[in-house]
């Protein structure tokens with residue numbers, strides 16, 4: 001399952017790119033350790049980082065898009081809400097010791113990467129670029 005960060009993943013804003021790369025690293029770590037158990041440090045660290053990301057990164061992204069009156073802001077906000085809800089559920093499921101968490105978390109992040117970061121985020125990147133805002 002090859003997955004690489006490349007220049008087309010850049011949204012043109014260094015802070016946001018760095019945060020996307022941090023999320024990418026979490027994904028790579030999960031992919032590298034498919035045997036990780038629900039009570040492992042790897043899963044605990046991943047959930048910590050995903051929770052932090054859902055706060056700091058989304059706040060930075062949303063304030064930038066709001067400042068530029070991004071027309072698809074509502075869609076972006078809905079995606080972020082969905083992410084936070086999913087991560088909170090993974091935290092509950094981990095506390096409950098559900099052994100499905102590692103595989104489900106990996107599948108979730110994989111689809112977040114393909115659908116949101118390489119979908120919705122690329123759309124706002126194009127919007128910012130077209131207006132010479134980045």
Ligand SMILES: [Fe+2]
Pocket residue numbers: 020057061117121
């Ligand atoms: Fe993002």
